[in-house]
Amino acid sequence: MRIKSSDAQKNGIIAVANLMCIAARTAPKARGIDNIITIILTDKEIEELAAKMVEIANTGYRTNTFLRDAECVKKATALILIGTKISTIGLDCGFCGFENCKKCEQMKGVCVYNSGDLGIAVGSAVSIAADNRVDNRIMYTAGYTAVKNKLIDKDVKIAFGIPLSASGKNIFFERK
Numbered sequence: 001m002r003i004k005s006s007d008a009q010k011n012g013i014i015a016v017a018n019l020m021c022i023a024a025r026t027a028p029k030a031r032g033i034d035n036i037i038t039i040i041l042t043d044k045e046i047e048e049l050a051a052k053m054v055e056i057a058n059t060g061y062r063t064n065t066f067l068r069d070a071e072c073v074k075k076a077t078a079l080i081l082i083g084t085k086i087s088t089i090g091l092d093c094g095f096c097g098f099e100n101c102k103k104c105e106q107m108k109g110v111c112v113y114n115s116g117d118l119g120i121a122v123g124s125a126v127s128i129a130a131d132n133r134v135d136n137r138i139m140y141t142a143g144y145t146a147v148k149n150k151l152i153d154k155d156v157k158i159a160f161g162i163p164l165s166a167s168g169k170n171i172f173f174e175r176k
Contacts (some may be wrong), residue, residue: 014040016039022128037083040080054067056148075163081151081162082122083118083157083158084158084159129162146159
């Protein structure tokens with residue numbers, strides 16, 4: 001059997017993307033409550049996400065990051081979306097700025113542990129990409145776009161996108 005380099009790279013990136021989702025899933029979470037959702041996008045779905053990012057950029061978003069990042073996303077072989085649902089975890093710690101979890105829920109606040117767990121999951125996922133020498137970059141713009149356009153689970157309120165590539169030079173750095 002003969003496998004072209006481009007096919008091997010694509011297959012490898014998809015394999016690593018799957019491992020990244022496992023890493024996000026098994027990352028430590030406060031009280032063991034798992035609110036993390038992961039999705040892998042390829043081909044047409046990446047193009048759709050990038051087009052939505054351009055739409056956001058063209059609505060006068062306050063920075064050029066959506067347009068810049070959309071160009072990088074278009075070149076990705078795969079893109080992982082990692083997001084979190086928002087739900088209190090019952091510690092009544094007050095880190096959210098409210099006196100207890102019930103008040104946080106009433107005021108539609110965000111439990112800080114959801115955000116913290118998301119950060120740990122994203123860090124675990126990108127460590128897998130790095131260990132396997134797959135170029136990547138964490139992009140709030142891709143995650144924001146996915147949440148805004150319901151391209152990830154409808155209950156996810158915060159997400160990050162991680163585009164993946166394997167080329168002679170990392171396409172996600174030295175952006176314009």
